[in-house]
Amino acid sequence: MRRRLAFRIVALFLGLLLGVQVITFALVQRSIDHNARELLGASLDLGEQVFRRLLRQSATHLSESTRLLAADYGFREALSSGDTETLVSALENHGERAGAGFSIITDAQGEIQAGTRADVKEMANLVKRAIERADSTEDPGASGLIVPVGKQVHQLVAVPIRAPLTIGWVVMGFQLDERLVRDMKQLTDMSLVIVTRTHSGGWQAALSLLDETAQQSLLSQWMPAASASAASGANRMSFDLPHGLHVARLHPLGDSVQTPVYAVMLRSVDEAVAPFRQLQWAILVLNGIGVLAFAIGSAVTANRITTPVTTLTRLATRLARGDFDAPIPPHGHDEIGELADAFESMRQAVHRREDEIRRSGLTDALTRLPNRAGFTLAVREAVARAVAQNTGCAVVMLNLDRFRHVNNVLGTDAGDQLLQRVARLLREGLSEADHTVARLGGDEFAILLRHGNVDDALAVSRQVQKGLEATIDLNGSTVDLGAGIGIAACPAHATDDANLMRRAELAMHHAKQAQTGHAIFRPELDVKSDAALSLLGELRQAVEHREFRLFLQPKVCLQSGRVVGAEALIRWAHPTRGMVPPGLFIPFAEQSGFIRQITSWLLVESMRTWRMCADQGLTLQMSINLSARDLIDPDLPARVGALLHEHHVPPSAMCLEITESAIMDDPNRAQQTLEQFHDMGLQMSIDDFGTGYSSLAYLKRLPVHELKIDRSFVMNMHHDAQDAKIVRSVVDLAHNLGLKVTAEGLEEGAAWGLLGELGCDIAQGYWIAKPMPAEHLPAWVAGWVAPTLHTEVDAAASI
Template identity: 45%
Template structure:
């Protein structure tokens, strides 16, 4: 039998329960029978005790009557009167033989034995006879049970009157087999009469038991019983008995005579054995019926459960087609209904999950997972045929701006239209379009070489030049496309997707429309990522260096300040320019740590110069992330306090684009810095997209003209006009104007003539390490200023 099966366990449970119930009932009944039998035996022994004592009493009455008959015999009294002892002895023997007496004697009024059937009566007999005679004086006769020579006797004493008492007749009758046989016949009890010897050992007198059993009985009795008692159990041979012990006589030397009434427990229980056999038979029949009934019930229960288990296995393998047709109003039927509901629900959800897993819910195009599967299939087919396959990965331009201005709902509609337009550009049935996420799309071109892939990319870019119209809104979109192909750009889908994405971002950065992947592109990206991962370690290893570029007053030629710059001296790659790591630092947020380092180092240099009596204003650039950091003002105040610097010792430079990313938060930060007394400057003015309305509200003190306008203004009249206009604008706003990119004396004079306040550039000095800045200050000599007439000529 396989116990792991529910059917077998149900059958076993039924059988075990029935057996336990039957066993419990059998034990209870057996215990009740045993208790009732023992109680009945106890009652029988009590009644048997009364019967036995009554038999002794009746036997004593009978003997007393026999003794009285002798005492009233005329011849016996005549022989007693003449003291004819031979006649007296003969009469005692003859009469005693007739009534069963084995001991007879005549005791005179002087308490002496006048005659006896024994030549020498025992001392025990004489003593017991004299004691009995003393009792008989008042009662006209007496009887007693005594021990004579280790045997039990009933003795009687009656007076001989003529008409006064002239003597006493004492006769002894042994307690014999007849008495206990009568007791056995009347009560069905086993009777044993035992007398203890002077040595304290029991000896058999008479018993209804066999000799061996009687011997076993004597070994289990107490040596000196104090009185009548009940013995619950005695084991004799193969039977158990309950017994009643009756003390019949007490002799000298602690001798005792007892009667043991025994009732066999087995015999008492025997009438109930048939009842137990009947109960056992009923139990067996009940177990057999239970086996068949439980097997039937178990099959009724487990058959539909097995069916449900098979269906569950099919569900586990993904087969949701089979319907569950188990009917019924019971719990199994309800369970089947629940299974059917679950099957239907799982099937529907499986379809939905499969759709979500492999299809983009917005555009109903394949998603990244399905595209990777399709690409792997195309690669395997290309491996088999020795052909090629290519993918195009496309990312839309300015889509985030569309989302921000027109809303996400409009953006979703735009993505759907772009997906449909891309599908319209496919020329073959096996070509597939997928949406990878956000505004990224991919096009699979199986069995296509690079020339055809480039042609298809140009076709797609050309289609996107046609504006998209949604809800009466027209949107112009561009895109960047990356091209990668098997086998030249990768052997699997992951590699091809990764390389196509790298090429796509290069195309967007270059604005070239599309780019075919080349290993050199990836190498450059890896180098950038490597540098990015080393930025934090560079700060811990003190690999960054503080550089400074002086700022001079154009009117006097005096050095009035310097711009603090950062450089990176890599232990393996050598000198790394800021353009190679600052953008990545801004992208990752590391720029905040770098700015904090710059502020600290610049404050130390400024403090050292002040201790030498040189008071200069140092400028430090702030990034967009720095302006959004609301803790920057307090942090900067702590740096100034540590170096004993006044806020006016520093000028913080910000770009127009940094302000425009989040004007509200940027203005809050700038206002807090301005309230501290720190001067603020707008850097690279003219290259951003700032609004003059914003500039009007900003608490700035300085305007820096970008070097792209300054460097060629000597030869480009348009640049000169822009610089002049910017200087006038700054002065009209009450700002100090600083020109960047001053590289020649002629440009110096032009800026001076235009009224520009300060300048910095290679004409004065390139950026130099901070420790060399003091040495440069000592060697700086301003250029000779032109005369007034020269200025007029210029």
């Protein structure tokens, strides 16, 4: 009977295993086929993207090379004077340096004036197409035109010659050679073939690394494959070449129906599915081994299960309740004893696994630090102990600066290495008995001080900031780190773990936004707190009771010494607190959304004040700051336009100042809003330039008229040569882009002369005048006497 039971157990489990494995193998086979098709499609998509990127990079590089010749003064003079011999010589010399196959110069209408080819007049149509392509786009990467010239394929780039109006065009043709094909092969493991139509109406491979036999095979299948692709609409073709089946993606390069040019990107099917074939064999072998092992194990297990296990029911029920602490006593040496031993082993194993699962659920896999859940438990215990013992604890929360930039530029592997380095840095110098360091997720970390207060947390935050000041080398790339740090303490800021962590996070976000390095929680940062609600109510009353005051700080032209404008600033004349500076209520207003009402008040008062000054014969440009919330307000441009009309203020008299960080919060919407203001005729300025992380490639597309150098570079520039170099670089950059430059933070006379010497246009600061009530500005302007620029230059040079 025991043998029959064992046989049934073995047969049942072995049959189930075989059934599961058959189904599994069928599903794996289906998944392999699907993944192989997806891989081929993804490879083709990637190949096409890489090919487009290579063409764009080539077009950009070639346009820049051609632009050097177009910008040459002597070359433009030769074109204006009609000196053909000089033009041809310049075209040949520059074309040889740039690697151009031929060079052509035309007049402003595209009529060919000279060229380096004998048949240059026959290329008039190609030249005009290249000029039309370049004239239709401002993107150098999209300005290239691919055309066949003879048996070769060239990339034509056209660049206008301006003095300052367009007086002609330089068109250069660069032959596509095997470097492009080899780059594609190296980057994507795909074969690239450039196919063009011959004069007889057939097709030829103008550029390829395939052997002659493979090329002829591809061309013979070209028309049927192209027709099948067009009928399916899938833009995927198949070619049966001598070295196997290939799938291909067709990418048109030219824009001419008479002389079409196509790029065919080939991917070998055999190479794509080879890893999957190996996987299939490995699965078969593993299945065989699994069946054999399972058959043996089932037979052994079936022979041991022969006696009822009723006596172990109570013990099994205890284990089911999660009681793993009490060991299962032995039950002799028979089958029951063996089953009891198995239960004991199971108890220990399950106990260990539950401990591991509990630990893994509370630990960050990358840094091996506690995760958010683990840190929350630690904070909960520390807060409970601090409340019970009437002591204290604190949370320091930090968010890394520029981590997303590291991920985007150096890759996620470098980002992971950076997080691990930061984790080690945070643990250094902190005792595990008194501190818990955790990674909360992404680039956020936190430190729990189990026994400490705000001062202790400040000391820890300064230690962290000092550690982050050191540059970090990641695979040969130097990374400068920083962090926004928030601090909250128990019981000063919260007496429960949830609010303590939330308020530390609020302080951290404030430190990031205000770029102060670290910040201690205060009630007005929490829009949900009673103090914040009270402050919000007081701000509303300030508008209703007219407690806000408009202050103006003059802006002076460094060359003429004339007062040319003023920056509009807000002050709060609180009935009990006195004059409240903006730093104490503007951050809260931005967080709560009340900044829009403040901006509206500031716009109205600024335009009313401008009208008052203009009526007195004082015409100045008024600068007004906009916040990130203002830039995403779709109704703001209409409100500004209505106010300009109401107060009879010309748009050019208003300059809107926007910080880099405000623009980069939502670049697309910010650019749309700025373009609306630009179309209305308002002036715009980038405030605090040099302190944000926006790229120059993005900033140059913004419709701005002025860069405002941050005060941190201006205040010590006459003592710090590095600051002076930064200021000079910003001035040169702005002037090259056609922008004015304003320097804020002018607090010493020596800086006045040095700024003028560096070519800065406008300055403002306490040395000129502190912000003053708006009604005092006309009298101050009347009494302003500008220092002579050369005197201050001499003073600056003597420092």
